[in-house]
Amino acid sequence: MLRHLTSKIKATGPITVAEYMREVLTNPVTGYYVRNNMLGPDGDFITSPEISQIFGELIGVWILSEWMGAGQPKQLQLVELGPGKGSLASDVLRVFSQLRSVLGEASVSLHLVEVSPALSRIQAQTLTGNQSQEADTEDELVYRRGETAAGLPVNWYRRLDDVPAGFSIVLAHEFFDALPVHKFQRTPKGWREVLVDIDPEKPEQLRFVAAPAPTLASSTLVQAGERRSHVEVCAEGGVIIQQLARRITEDGGAALIADYGHNGTKTDTFRGFKGHQLHDVLSSPGSADLTADVDFSYLRRMRTFLRNMGIDSRMQVLLRNCSDASTRKQLISSYDVLTNPAKMGERFHFFSLLHPSRLEIPKRPEGLKLEKNPTPAPLPVAGFTELKFS
Template sequence: MLRHLLSKIKATGPISVAEYMREALTNPVMGYYVKNDMLGPEGDFITSPEISQVFGELLGIWCISEWMGAGSPNRLQLVELGPGRGSLTNDILRVFGQLRSALGQTEVSVHLVEVSPRLSQVQAQLLLPAEQSQQAASDDQPVYRQGTTAAAGLPVSWYQRLEDVPRGFSVFLAHEFFDALPVHKFQRTPRGWREIMVDVDPEKKDELRLVIVPAPTLASSIFIQADEKRDHVEVCPGGGVIVQQLANRIAEDGGAALIADYGHDGTKMDTFRGFKGHQLHPVLEAPGTADLTADVDFGYLRRMAARKGVACLGPLPQRDFLKNMGIDTRMQDPAARAQLLRSHDLLTHPDHMGLRFQFLCLLAQSRLPAPRAPPRGLKGDPLKTPAALPVAGFTELSFS
């Protein structure tokens, strides 16, 4: 990968950080996500669903709560973007099975958007019966893998693009998905905004370096807000496109989206970093062998989604969302308490994931004033949501 990038830059000049991330992470031959199983204790990082099944169970309750609040339509599509090892979907489907009586005759299906052939195989091994998980995937079809889940008997399909997921009432989940999308980096200078790009180090011909290009680029001309107060900005155009696709589907077909990631509300600056073996890793060192990530700018996602006419609730810290969804009640189970104590601390404590991770919900505007039970758990945007409106996970969820 390093030789490939050095050759590319020498031939065409410096490349954007976004292009560097795209090559290093998703190059079809050498990309980090394409060839690695990076999750878990033996990988490079661990996610909330891998820490405790309670995380996925609470999101499963959120999905059913939102489906019920929308009037219990007779069709429900669970769509996860970047499903990792499949743990989150697996835990949610267990909740669906336990609450099958609430779902009744609803037609439920599962749709996974995954670009990594390696991870799709891992997901299939977890979700499908053994004989189905070994079936070869087809790379040239919109649906490149299909099966029926082992536990719940639900149809599940894999796609490389969100556009290929069938239309219809859907609950979309994106957990640690947007942070891996490529970002452009910009620096304020005395001559105006300039883009930070990746170039060959002239003193070390086989290494890369970050440089501030002297002239404006197309990206620096169109991606910076006129009222931007920060001196360093990271913008994820791909994230803006995807959140607008989600907003379009929600506005036209109904449903909701829950985005959970580490990020900020348009306040942080230089967050681009690498991870390898659960440790920080230099972003330009050994590309293709480490994860690259940047904190999600939820303020940017809100602006992009609002252009499509949906309501945005949050972002709300993970600690508050999980407490609103009843994680403390779940901790009262004597049989599970000892096992859950450490995971509860990792998920909710401010020094761990409690404040760093944020939850953002997208809903159709028509959903908010409906007399049915609104989604729970999130505090609404005061500009878009009546003050007394309860929202699952964004206001407290009570169990009877």
């Protein structure tokens, strides 16, 4: 990967951070996500579904709630973007199985958007056992098909656009933080985009530099009135939000985004993880995960969301039914990780997209006084200088 990147930079000049992330993570030959199984205790990081089954169970309850609120359509497509090991989808489907009487005759199917062949095989094993097979040719939209033990169809796609139209609940758990970001630095001459270049004194190393003049990205992506001195913008994430909004408006459904993020307050969050430890983002590209906190505006804190969905009650049920001391200790530990403000409780956020019909204020029952919620504000949608970030 380093040879590939240095050859690219020598040929065309410094590249954007977004292009660097895209190459390092999803290059079809040497990309980190394409060729690695990076999840779990033996990988580079661990996600919420691997911490506790409660996480996925409560997401399943939320999905059923939204499906019922939409009038219980006869078709329910569960779509997950970047499904990891398939743990979240597995926990959600377990809830569906336990509440099958609620779903009635509804037709349920699972659609996974995954760019990594290595991860798709792990997901298939988790969700279908040996009941999946790859497509005969690479140009097929569905590159893998399978079936769960309960008979639910599972399809794999490379892009969200390839998922068929229809009422869908879309999950994006720790997906947006891996999308490429553009980085911008305020300078005395105005906003300049941060680029990745070869260090002239150490040709085998990369460094950050500031573009000598405005770029198209720095001229269009930085919001007017921005007060921070350093900004990260995920243009690709904005495109996906527009895609989701269009699908929900046209076909019904909802989307739930769960990720590490902030409300437009942080500056430099671009970082790498290797072996569950922070790793220099420019060192040994392709050997570590790269991530940047998602810049949300209106979101709900994880602790509030999970407690509203009943995490405390579910935790008590699991503890009552568990007699093994070590398992009880693990349950309590995982609960603490998910809800403790010093851990994920205040750093992990939920952001939902709903159909306009779900946002209408219900009619006031006779004799009951309701206060109308305020309308939310719209969502914010050759002389290089070396840059160093703490």
